[in-house]
Amino acid sequence: MKKIKVDLKENAYDVLIRTGLVNTIESEVRKRNLPEKFFVIVDKNVKKNYPKLLRQIDADTKNTYTLNAYEKNKSYDTLQAIHKKMIGANLSRNSTILAIGGGITGDVGGFAASTYMRGIKYIQVPTTLLAAVDSSVGGKTGINFNETKNIIGSFYQPDLVLIDTNFFNTLPKEEILCGIGELVKYAFITSTKFSRWLIKNIDNIFALDERSVVKAIAESVRYKGDVVISDEKESGLRKVLNFGHTFAHAIEVEQDHKIKHGQAVVVGIACALYLSHRTHLIPEAKLNKFLKIIEPFKELIAIRTYDKNKLYSIMGRDKKNVSGKIKFVLIKDIGEIVLDYEASKKDVLYSLDKGLSLFAG
Ligand SMILES: NC(=O)c1ccc[n+]([C@@H]2O[C@H](COP(=O)([O-])OP(=O)(O)OC[C@H]3O[C@@H](n4cnc5c(N)ncnc54)[C@H](O)[C@@H]3O)[C@@H](O)[C@H]2O)c1
Structure with missing residues (x-):
């Protein structure tokens, strides 16, 4: 496994890269003392292609938001719907958000995590090559608004980035x-x-x-x-x-x-x-x-x-x-x-x- 540390002092985190990595997601979370209660924001196509993964992390309809990854859904409406679902799931600061998907899911998921209760822990699980090489790392989160890309957002670093190259096998x-x-x-x-x-x-x-x-x-x-x-x-x-x-x-x-x-x-x-x-x-x-x-x-x-x-x-x-x-x-x-x-x-x-x-x- 490759491990790259983004050493941002109190916001430092690891980026792990390996085939089959998501099978060990719970133990990587435990090793870092992150809350083991998950709220999952998952790309619709990933959910369809990897049902076993969602069962493994106990993602059910209550603690999961399924995102249809279109630029037009990188929006306030989606953000609101995610926050509503988080409140409905009684999500506290003692939870970890898992953003599982491409750059759209990562950007919106990270922004939802950064704004819920003034910021809760989150993990990026990029499932596209683009998200793996770029968007999952660096902490830029946000949405589009008023015909302007990423105009609303925050700098909010993830607590961990898990890159499992297996995901790319189902990419168009x-x-x-x-x-x-x-x-x-x-x-x-x-x-x-x-x-x-x-x-x-x-x-x-x-x-x-x-x-x-x-x-x-x-x-x-x-x-x-x-x-x-x-x-x-x-x-x-x-x-x-x-x-x-x-x-x-x-x-x-x-x-x-x-x-x-x-x-x-x-x-x-x-x-x-x-x-x-x-x-x-x-x-x-x-x-x-x-x-x-x-x-x-x-x-x-x-x-x-x-x-x-x-x-x-x-x-x-x-x-x-x-x-x-x-x-x-x-x-x-x-x-x-x-x-x-x-x-x-x-x-x-x-x-x-x-x-x-x-x-x-
Ligand atoms: N935050 C940053 O630093 C940063 C950097 C670069 C790009 N971005 C943003 O990232 C976004 C683009 O990301 P993207 O290219 O990953 O697009 P995306 O999130 O739209 O995903 C692309 C498509 O692939 C599908 N998909 C995702 N994973 C899959 C899988 N494993 N198997 C099958 N289908 C899968 C999705 O459903 C979607 O249809 C843009 O909004 C861009 O602005 C952000």
Whole structure:
């Protein structure tokens, strides 16, 4: 088993990675003196595919909320329904929330845990590749509101993250692709060594080769954990994790969530690469070399129409902006990221056109 500690002092927690790990969930909870009374927030598809797991942790209709994982359900309505169910189950501070699902379940479940009784213990059990490599670690929780992604939320760290790679066997191919999309972000922001390894192993990860999947998760979680330790509340360095995301979040909303987060991240990275070139941070040869990294995704993502002015105005609502200015995370080289770049509207619109045209189908 791989164990990575996110050492946030009084909020420190372990991320455990192993096949079959959820079979030992109770003993991992006991070892950490966490309350053994569970309230379960579970993704609908996970519940359907893993009924034995729910029986194992004594999840019944009273202490379980089943979430239909759509971006539109990452909402106040869902949050309220979860809180109602928690109150109905007489949930006290002496309970632990288990958020079992992808990034949507983890984000809403974590936010529900952070706001119930001013915060109760919670464990992330990511069941998608995307949630395993990224969203389950770092403590960003929240919901979408007013056509803006993740605008309402909190920084609230889990008490444990249990990554069981068995879950990925029932994932649709499209969802594996989404996880690889978020991994591609790590290929740009971490190091040349990881980037080279990832490019060489993309097919293995897509085929769910265990060694490659575990290495990809461990490397990204280790990197993300270190970034979060040095800047938990995103006042500086943590912004590197948003590479491609200012574009991606706007694309998700403008496309009415018909494109998934992991896919939007790849398109967002393409736009960020064009903007980095347009603003002279990278020369043309490097732009072309970097675009090759996302080349395999061109066949797999399609955005046929878009409204670039609407995209620009959605970006203006991004919570990472300061004093009304849109701030971009751009790139000079692999592992050399430029934060808070204020680009002109003309350059942003140019980059949107260039980036999105790669995926015109
Ligand atoms: N908090 C963070 O730091 C952070 C980071 C990245 C992304 N996110 C958020 O994560 C969300 C995307 O997460 P996601 O890609 O995991 O999407 P998701 O939660 O929508 O899950 C994707 C789909 O896979 C299904 N599913 C989940 N596990 C399954 C399994 N084991 N077998 C079969 N089907 C399964 C779900 O029902 C859903 O249909 C977005 O809302 C994004 O904003 C958050």
